[in-house]
Each structure stands twice: as structure tokens, then as C-alpha cells.
Amino acid sequence: MIVKSIKLKNFRNFEELNIELNDVLNIFIGDNGQGKTNLLESIYLCSIGKTFKLNTENDLIKFGQNNFEIEIVVNKGNKENKTINIAYMKNQNRIVKINGVKLDKNSELIGYMNNVIFTPDDLKIVKGSPIERRKFVNIDISQIKPKYKYLLKNYKKIVLGRNNILKNLNNNSNREVLSIWDDYLIDVGSEIIFYRNEYINKLKYEASKIYSDISDNKESFDLSYKCDIGNVENLSKDDIKKIFREKIEKNIENEIFRKNSLHGPHKDDITIKINNKDFKYFGSQGQQRSAVLAIKLGEIEIIKNEIGEYPILLLDDVLSELDNKRKGFLIDYIKDIQTIITSTDDTDLKDLVKKNDKKIFHICEGRIERNEETCQN
Ligand SMILES: Nc1ncnc2c1ncn2[C@@H]1O[C@H](COP(=O)(O)OP(=O)(O)O)[C@@H](O)[C@H]1O
Ligand SMILES: [Mg+2]
Numbered sequence: 537m538i539v540k541s542i543k544l545k546n547f548r549n550f551e552e553l554n555i556e557l558n559d560v561l562n563i564f565i566g567d568n569g570q571g572k573t574n575l576l577e578s579i580y581l582c583s584i585g586k587t588f589k590l591n592t593e594n595d596l597i598k599f600g601q602n603n604f605e606i607e608i609v610v611n612k613g614n615k616e617n618k619t620i621n622i623a624y625m626k627n628q629n630r631i632v633k634i635n636g637v638k639l640d641k642n643s644e645l646i647g648y649m650n651n652v653i654f655t656p657d658d659l660k661i662v663k664g665s666p667i668e669r670r671k672f673v674n675i676d677i678s679q680i681k682p683k684y685k686y687l688l689k690n691y692k693k694i695v696l697g698r699n700n701i702l703k704n705l706n707n708n709s710n711r712e713v714l715s716i717w718d719d720y721l722i723d724v725g726s727e728i729i730f731y732r733n734e735y736i737n738k739l740k741y742e743a744s745k746i747y748s749d750i751s752d753n754k755e756s757f758d759l760s761y762k763c764d765i766g767n768v769e770n771l772s773k774d775d776i777k778k779i780f781r782e783k784i785e786k787n788i789e790n791e792i793f794r795k796n797s798l799h800g801p802h803k804d805d806i807t808i809k810i811n812n813k814d815f816k817y818f819g820s821q822g823q824q825r826s827a828v829l830a831i832k833l834g835e836i837e838i839i840k841n842e843i844g845e846y847p848i849l850l851l852d853d854v855l856s857e858l859d860n861k862r863k864g865f866l867i868d869y870i871k872d873i874q875t876i877i878t879s880t881d882d883t884d885l886k887d888l889v890k891k892n893d894k895k896i897f898h899i900c901e902g903r904i905e906r907n908e909e910t911c912q913n
Contacts, residue, residue, distance in 0.1 A: 537846060538557075541555065542554075544575075546597060546603060546605070548578075550578075551598060553903075561893065563885060563895070564878045565899065570899050571901070573655075575899070577596075579876070582648075584675065594626055605624075607619060608649070621636075646682060652850070654851050655852040658854075662824045676739075698720070701713055702714070725800040730773045732804065736760070736806060737761070739831065739838060742834035746829075746869075756811050757809070757810055758810075759806060760806065761804070762807050764804050766783065810823055822862075836873065848873075853879060856881065867889055882896065
């Protein structure tokens with residue numbers, strides 16, 4: 537998958553941007569606060585449909601303006617180029633178009649362009665709370681299984697609805713109502729668990745292979761699904777439902793006492809281990825960075841297996857965080873993947889990517905000041 541061009545209008549600190557990308561490697565160099573992450577955010581928005589920052593849509597409009605527009609031309613599967621267009625007017629609904637045709641539902645955008653983003657914040661996958669790990673798994677699965685996003689949305693509503701019943705449970709008739717909500721929770725929750733189980737298994741396989749290569753086969757890496765309702769390894773959807781029901785039945789009195797849904801995929805986690813020890817507590821900085829790198833590259837492989845081609849890789853300021861060996865590994869790994877790298881400094885980058893066909897953009901205050909193109913055959 538290749539992003540051919542990006543046009544921005546009044547998006548974040550870009551008044552007007554119009555660039556054509558290299559099919560392989562694109563490097564954006566600039567000081568802090570110049571718009572490098574904002575540019576990646578515009579690509580992410582066209583791919584996932586939402587931003588990776590905690591902002592409202594109004595925040596995306598350039599200060600002092602009333603609307604923004606993004607237009608990205610993408611090529612998927614060597615077919616005809618597709619133009620993705622997002623237009624947003626302050627306090628109004630977003631309008632998303634593909635080749636000039638408005639989508640009925642903005643969520644239909646997912647799938648036209650796939651990306652994997654790697655930022656320094658991703659260390660949270662290893663070091664952060666279970667919420668961070670659930671978030672990253674949710675985004676990943678949503679990209680390749682459109683139904684998953686819908687299940688998550690539904691599940692969230694079910695947990696809220698069920699909690700409401702638990703809070704107001706004071707007579708037998710409500711108990712009957714509760715059992716209906718149990719069924720909803722188990723039905724939708726089991727599907728989520730099924731998808732997660734499948735995805736995490738694939739990630740474990742891909743990321744372990746990559747981690748082995750990064751560590752020259754010296755360390756073992758393991759990643760496993762810590763499913764709240766119990767061990768669901770190799771289980772069918774029906775078997776997952778059975779375990780989920782047993783878990784609910786066994787703990788229902790406690791849930792009633794606590795007035796809260798205590799079990800289900802909203803309590804899931806992933807365990808990441810190196811040489812059989814939990815990474816979170818025992819991994820060195822370097823090992824944790826290798827783990828995140830392996831997970832990110834693993835995500836790329838899963839998307840490739842799923843859709844038949846590599847997603848676009850966005851590397852936001854991560855190279856400076858890696859030592860030379862890991863940097864070299866990464867640069868070597870991405871040679872067949874269209875990649876957009878941002879960095880404040882290009883001194884070591886230029887050496888590392890000597891051989892690649894690439895385009896370098898210098899970015900300052902939301903403008904491209906100059907670009908260099910190198911193509912070596
Ligand atoms: N809606 C907005 N309008 C104008 N400028 C914005 C907006 N949102 C963020 N910015 C500016 O964008 C800059 C940060 O851009 P960013 O892409 O994060 O920089 P970096 O190059 O360090 O990645 C800051 O100067 C911030 O004030
Ligand atoms: Mg940045």
C-alpha cells in the first residue's frame with residue numbers, strides 16, 4: 537500500500553500543504569513543534585478514522601480558522617489510485633469521501649488505507665496499564681476485522697446497561713432483567729474474546745520471530761493473552777461462551793454486592809515475557825524497546841497476511857530512541873514497506889538509509905522548506 541500524495545488545508549499548524557511522497561521512504565526533518573507529528577496525524581485520521589491524540593475534532597482545525605480538509609491519494613493492491621477526502625467544519629459532522637463519493641457512514645472509511653504507527657509513547661504497551669494494551673489490540677483488530685469495532689461499541693453499551701441494572705437491583709423481577717443482560721454480555725463479549733485470542737496468537741508468533749532476530753537468538757520472547765474469564769487457548773466461540781457463563785454464575789453475588797460488571801473482556805490483559813520473566817518488571821530499557829519494535833513489526837506482518845500487502849509504516853521520532861544495532865535492524869526490515877519517518881536530526885539517519893530510494897523533507901512552522909530526492913538503482 538502506498539500513499540502517493542497528501543494535501544492539507546487548515547489542518548493543525550498547516551495552512552496549506554501539497555506534497556508527493558516517495559513510494560519507499562520519506563523522511564521529515566524539523567525541530568520540535570514544527571508539524572511533523574501533525575502530518576502523521578492526518579494520515580492516521582484517513583486510515584483509522586480518529587486521531588491518536590486526546591483531542592476533539594475542533595482542535596484539529598488551524599487556530600483562528602473554521603474548517604480543515606485532508607486529501608490523500610492512496611494506491612492499494614496495484615489497482616487504480618483512490619482519493620480519500622475528509623472535510624470538517626467547526627461543530628458540524630465530518631464529511632468523508634472516496635473518489636468524490638460521500639460515505640453513508642464514516643466508519644466505512646476503515647480498510648481503504650492501513651497503517652501501523654510507532655511512537656515513543658508505544659513503550660506503554662510494555663510498561664503501561666492493561667488499558668493501554670487493550671487499546672492497542674483493539675485498534676489493530678479493528679483495522680483488519682471491521683465487525684470488531686462494532687462489537688466493541690456494543691459491548692461498552694452492554695457493560696454500562698448491565699452496571700445500571702446491578703446498581704438498582706432490589707427485587708426479584710430485576711434479577712430476571714439482569715439475566716437478560718448477562719446473555720448480551722456473554723454473547724458479544726465472547727466474540728470479542730474470540731477475535732482477541734486469534735489476533736494475540738498471531739502476534740505472539742510474528743513478534744517472537746522478530747525478537748529472536750533482534751536479540752541474535754539469545755533471548756526468548758513470549759506474549760500471551762491473559763483473558764479475564766480464564767484460559768481460552770484454542771477454544772471455539774461456543775466453548776468461550778460456556779466458560780464466560782460459568783465465570784458470571786460463579787461470581788454473580790460479588791457483582792451484585794459491588795454493583796459492577798467485574799468480569800469479561802473489559803478486564804483482559806496481555807502478558808509479555810522475556811526469558812520467562814515479566815517484561816514490565818524485569819526488562820531493561822533496551823529490551824523493552826526491542827519488545828515494542830518486535831510487536832510493531834509483528835503488527836505489520838499480520839496486516840500483510842490479512843490484506844495481502846504491507847500497511848504504511850509511520851515512525852514518529854523513534855529512531856533516536858533506538859541504539860545503532862536496533863536502528864539498523866529496523867531500517868533493513870522496512871525496505872519493502874512505504875515508511876514515513878520523522879526526526880529532529882538527520883545526521884545518523886542519512887548514513888543509515890544510504891542505500892534506500894528516498895525523499896527528505898525539511899519542515900518548519902507547517903511548511904516544507906526544501907526537499908531532496910535520491911534514487912539509487
Ligand atoms: N489546531 C492547531 N492550529 C495551529 N497550530 C496547532 C494546532 N494544534 C497544534 N498546533 C501546533 O502544532 C505544533 C506541534 O506540532 P507537532 O506536529 O506536534 O510538532 P513536531 O514537529 O514536534 O512533531 C505546536 O506548535 C502546536 O502549537
Ligand atoms: Mg512530534
